[in-house]
Amino acid sequence: MKLIPLLRAAIVVVFLLTSLSSYAAVTHWRVVKGPFYLQSADNAPDTSTTNWGIYGVVETDLPGDAASVVITGGNISGSIPYGFEDGEWNLDAVYPSKAALDAVFPSDASYSIILSGGTLGSVTQDITYAADAYPNTPYLTGADYSDCLALEALEPFEINWNNAGTTTTVSLEIYTGAQLDEGDTVFEIYSNNYSSVAMPWNLFVANSNYNGFIDFANADLQSGAGGFGIDGDVSFNTSLAFHIDTVNTAVDYDDFSGGTNSSWISFLSEPGKQFTPTNDVLEFTSGTGPDGDSVAWIYDTDALSYTQDWSVAVDLANHIDPSTLTIGQELYFTLVVGSDDLSYLFLLENYMQELYSEIFLGVDTNGVEDVFNASAQISEEQLSLKVSFDADTKLLTGAYSFGGDYIVLTNFPTADWGFSDSDTFIAALSCGTDSLAISSGELYADNFRIYGETALSNDVSRIELEYLRSYEYPDSPSNEQNNWxxxxxxxxxxxxxxxVLTAAGDYVVLPDGSPAADVNNLQETSFEAEEAISEPWDPANDGDWTITFGFTDGTFRSTVVPFAQTNGAAIPVINKRPFFTAPVPLHAVVTNTSSLSVTFNTADTNANYVEISEWIEEDQDTEPIRFYSDGLSDVLGVAPVFDGPLSTTSAVIPIEEGEHEWLLSHGWARSDYNDDGIGYIVVKQTESIYMITITADVDGDNMDDDWELEFFGGTNVVNGGAEDDFDGDGFSNVEEFIAGINPTNSGSVFAVEEPGPSPSGFVINWNSVEGREYAVY
Known part of the structure; x- marks a missing residue:
């Protein structure tokens, strides 16, 4: 793993240092030492997965200025080379612990970076590392981490982190992509003062993956005199990575990309004033006309019900400076919710006049407007307005945001509006000016969205997490095992x-699940991960797993599953390999029977269940036979809830004639419901396959052995062979077996009576026996 955050924090230094000596062939250099963490829970990084490393960079004017770059000193044996990539020389060495890093790169030591072989000749920069001065460990605070794993892309969002300390440089960067080392930068800040930042309102794209990096650094600026000719940075750095998965739970929205959708209805448009979808936003433009409602569009939707909760929101950008307005000039941009006949209107408005800009709430009843709550003056150029409805209290709520949480202005009762349960609200955008010209790009809306309480199609009923250690057939000489x-x-x-974000800090995206048979009108999908997730047999890796589902309707949903025991402890290790110890050997061929009594080796003492399932064909098995620990209850009907030892060592398996493969498993499992009400099963198990063939003819003479025992008293008696005629009636024994008659009684024969006439033709009669099928040709 690359120490990517160390690279991120280095960027700010590029601009600070290149200006000091623009003539230098080396334009930037830096050495960073420190740990790298991955956050896996709110308010804490995952210290169990820390990597320690040292990162260095040397940039020159031209690629040919050096043919090689190495670092020496400290406890380095010889030298360690820098690699050349993307026009710069990089040192990237990762170690499993601080002790391992310090063994090679101790602090309180001297080092040299040596350039050679290029147009610069041989250039050496001597540096010193002071005593350890690692800054605080960064981590997201509040519920930010949980929010990031199912972040509503169309809503404002603020990232908060812990105090970095007064002498620490802080950097935050957001990158696209599901992996830590891929993607493009979409946001970055560098400051000593920040402990939070409001994400720009149009930063994230719905249903996408991002990675965030926070770096705390204690930097020591060291002179480049006598070496590279430009000062450089030697620092102790602490870095954190976290993941962001965006969703879009809006039931209806318009991002004005490529125009507007057909749901918009223009109901007011004064001459010279208009809405125009331009540059993927909804722009407002106007000339210097008189006062009045300038332009308004209604959004035609049935999602704003009087009997269900909902919210409607829009992002606004206002680039007009109120200090440039003169007396008599004003503008407003309004989010409107009201009755279908427009007799009742609830207004949430960005209003601006000379030297003053505010957001206020108002109610318009039959043309009479009442401003009942106004915010303080605002100066931000971008904001989000949101109106929500509570179907239980019948209250409308107006709120606004500048990138962080919404700030509620007030609630307004709608009980007096006279709505019935069948009525719906309308939503509209309105904008107007008085004696003020608005040019393109100065005032516009984006990301109009409606969130509803109508049930979305992506409800998850159950999720099962299984770690499987599967062995080859018991008689396989390789004794090979597969883990996944x-x-x-x-x-x-x-x-x-x-x-999947595991408790071990592994983050992996698993695409292309395998659809299975539907279960009670629910759709089952299976995913397999072999090498992408850490070996979990060590109980230290157990804990909360965050699973984010991506649905084919383009939506996402995240939930946390405790991959652990009921008390939060690690799942016990299952070491034993399961196998049958019944007298029926592997691959045996046995006489037909309706059931088979088997025993199996005593389960691992940590196991709480044994399962036997018959494998019919790939991806399809029969209902398994399960044995759970004594007294266990089963919430979901599929796995036990409580922990406990297993005592069962035998089973009776129903079988039919033919070849059989039984999958024998034992392990630890439990089921329950998580905080989101989703049923879950967590399993660790070992398994192996047992094969057997059930036949009715052990001696291979095409006669059922039980039939031979019934009539002949054995399977190898004199005159009891397939082609013999035991009773001398002219029919061989195998023919009498096929006919189902007695081979020891010459009077027992299969005979067809002479056909007789009937109204429809003729009738054929014969003596039939149970267990045989007959055909007439």
Whole structure:
């Protein structure tokens, strides 16, 4: 893993240092030492997965200025080379612990960076590392981490982190992509003062993956005199990575990309004043006309019900400076919710006049406007307005945001509006000016969205997390085992992909699940991960897993599954390999029977269940036979809830004639419901396959052995062979077996009576026996 955040923090230094000596062939250099963390829970990084490393960079005017760059000193044996990539020389060495890093790169030591072989000749920069001065460990605070894993892309969002300390440089960067080392930068800040930042309102794209990096650094500026000729930075750095998965739960929205959708209805448009979808936003433009409602569009939707909760929101950008307005000039941009006949209107408005800009709430009843709550003066150029409805209290709520949480202005009762349960609200955008010309790009709206309480199609009913250690057939000389995760989802809409953040800090995206048979009108999808997730047999890796489902309807949903025991402890290790110890050997061929009594080796003492399932064909098995610990209850009907030892060592398996493969498993499992009400099953198990063939003819003479025992008293008696005629009636024994008659009684024969006439033709009669099928040709 690259120490990517160390690179991120270096960027700010580029601009600070290049200006000091623009003539230098080396334009930037830096050495950074410190730990790299991955956040896996709110308010804490995952210290169990820390990597320690040292990162260095040397940039020159031209690629040919050096043919090689190495670092020496400290406890380095010889030298360690820098690699050349993207026009710069990089040192990137990662170690599993601080002790391992310090063994090679101790602090309180001297080092040299040596350039050679290029147009610069041989250039050496001597540096010193002071005693350890690592800054605080960064982490997201509040509920930010949980929010990031299912972030509503169309809503304002603020990232908060812990105090970095007064002498520490802080950097935050957001990158696209699901992996830590890929993607393009979409946001970055560098400051000593920040502990939070409001994300720009149009930063994130719905249903996408991002990575965030926070760096705390204690930097020591060291002179480049006598070396590279430009000062450089030697620092102790602490870095954190976190993941962001964006969603879009809006039931209806318009981002004005490529125009507007057909749901907009223009009901007011004064001459010279208009809405125009331009540059993927909804722009307002006007000339210097008189006062009046200038332009308004209604959004035609049935989502704003009087009997269900909903919210409607829009992002606004106002680039007009109120200090440039003169007396008599004003403008407003309004989010409107009201009755269908427009006799009742609830207004949430950005209003501006000379030297003053505010957001206020108002109610318009039959043309009479009442401003009942106004905000303080604002100066931000971008904001989000949001109106929500509570169907229980019948209250409308107006709120606004500048990138962080919404600030509620007030609630307004609608009980007096006279709505019935069948009525719906309208939503509209309105904008107007008085004696003020608005040019393109100065005032516009974006991301109009409606969130509803109507049930979305991506409800998840159940998720199963299994870690499987599967062995080859018991008689396989290789005794090979395969390890993988099986993640099975039962949902009302097909799951297209899953991203997993494990308690061990592994983050992986699993696309292209395998659809299975539907279960009670729910759709089952299975995902397998072999090498992408850490080996979990060590209980130290157990804990909360965050699973994000990507549905084929383009929506996402995240939930946390405790991959642990009921008390939060690690799942016990399952070491034993399961196998049958019944007298029926592997691959045996046995006489037909309706059931088979088997025993199996005593389960691992940590196991709480044994399962036997018959494998019919790939991806399809019969209902398994399960044995759970004594007294266990089963919430979901699929796995036990409480922990406990297993005592069962035998089973009776129903079987039919033919070849059989039984999958024998034992392990630890439990089921329950998580905080989101989703049923889950967590499993660790070992398994192996047992094969057997059930036949009615052990001696291979095409006669059922039980039939031979019934009539001949054995399977190898004199005159009891297939082609013999035991009773001398002219029919061989195998022919009498096929006919189902007695081979020891010459009077027992299969005979067809002479056909007789009937009204429809003729009738054929014969003596039939149970267990045989007959055909007439």
């Amino acid at each position: 995760y099986l993640i099975d989802v039962l949902s009302s809409y097909r799951v297209d992909s899953i991203s």
